[in-house]
Amino acid sequence: MRRLHTNKIVGQRYPEQAHQLRQLVRGDVVPKLLVLRDTAGAERPDIRSYTAALREQMRRVHRAVGYVLGGEVTLGDLIEVKTAPTRDLRHLVKDANGDPSVDSVLVMSPVSGSYSYEKIVAELSPDKDVDGMNPDSGRMPRTPLAIQQTLDHHDLWLPDRHFTLVGRGRTVNSYVDEALLDMMGEERYNDQVRVITKSNQDELGPALQDSEVAIVAAGVHNQITPELIGPNMRAVVGVCIGDIHPDVRRIKGDLLVTPPHLDRRYLGIGAVTASNAIQGTLDAAMSRLPGLS
Numbered sequence: 001m002r003r004l005h006t007n008k009i010v011g012q013r014y015p016e017q018a019h020q021l022r023q024l025v026r027g028d029v030v031p032k033l034l035v036l037r038d039t040a041g042a043e044r045p046d047i048r049s050y051t052a053a054l055r056e057q058m059r060r061v062h063r064a065v066g067y068v069l070g071g072e073v074t075l076g077d078l079i080e081v082k083t084a085p086t087r088d089l090r091h092l093v094k095d096a097n098g099d100p101s102v103d104s105v106l107v108m109s110p111v112s113g114s115y116s117y118e119k120i121v122a123e124l125s126p127d128k129d130v131d132g133m134n135p136d137s138g139r140m141p142r143t144p145l146a147i148q149q150t151l152d153h154h155d156l157w158l159p160d161r162h163f164t165l166v167g168r169g170r171t172v173n174s175y176v177d178e179a180l181l182d183m184m185g186e187e188r189y190n191d192q193v194r195v196i197t198k199s200n201q202d203e204l205g206p207a208l209q210d211s212e213v214a215i216v217a218a219g220v221h222n223q224i225t226p227e228l229i230g231p232n233m234r235a236v237v238g239v240c241i242g243d244i245h246p247d248v249r250r251i252k253g254d255l256l257v258t259p260p261h262l263d264r265r266y267l268g269i270g271a272v273t274a275s276n277a278i279q280g281t282l283d284a285a286m287s288r289l290p291g292l293s
Contacts, residue, residue, distance in 0.1 A: 031285030167218030
């Protein structure tokens, strides 16, 4: 078994991202990503992991710029994390919409309380929605995009592969599902993609036996066990911490598996997702450069 490393993917981006940041700062523009978290969910392992990954990816870009920034622009200037009760998140979103110094906003999911995540992101300006969760933004959400990019890097995002999607939530596999349909076409999609939800759990084992790639985003602890993995499986991508039983990582061979702890932020999908958010922030800030707006 090999871990699904993503260092090479994000590492290839640092020079260009550092070039963008250098260009922005020289033009007196300081890009800013605002991360908003619900108080009740801020201690969830997945949210803590993603927050850490965002800070780490921004830190690496900041460091790659070098002496140009000096002490004028700090990491705290580039990324700010605010944690508030759900009822206050919508007010923070509205404030960010009107703040020209904030280039992009990422609202962490899930949130608690009666005011839903969908309602909160619906109030976020599409131009500032770096995660693509507002349908009007026209962007593919960062996590499914990161899954696609990672699999493509390993020559696994191809129309002749067989996929199993475990879970079809609104933030990950629903978008992966649509992307697979677009890539494959309806006939091939119907033959090569299996979607497992609560209604057809009994099909999980047979589907994984026939698959080459499994994308697991159901949030069920230890759902994927070694005996479920078929002989042709090439990659098991876990989106939530604990999706994959630890024994899967002991299978011998070339199986690519996401690391057991997603807060090892140089590995797995989280690092690519965070890198995508950083790239979106830099791109948005470029519109504030004199002569480029």
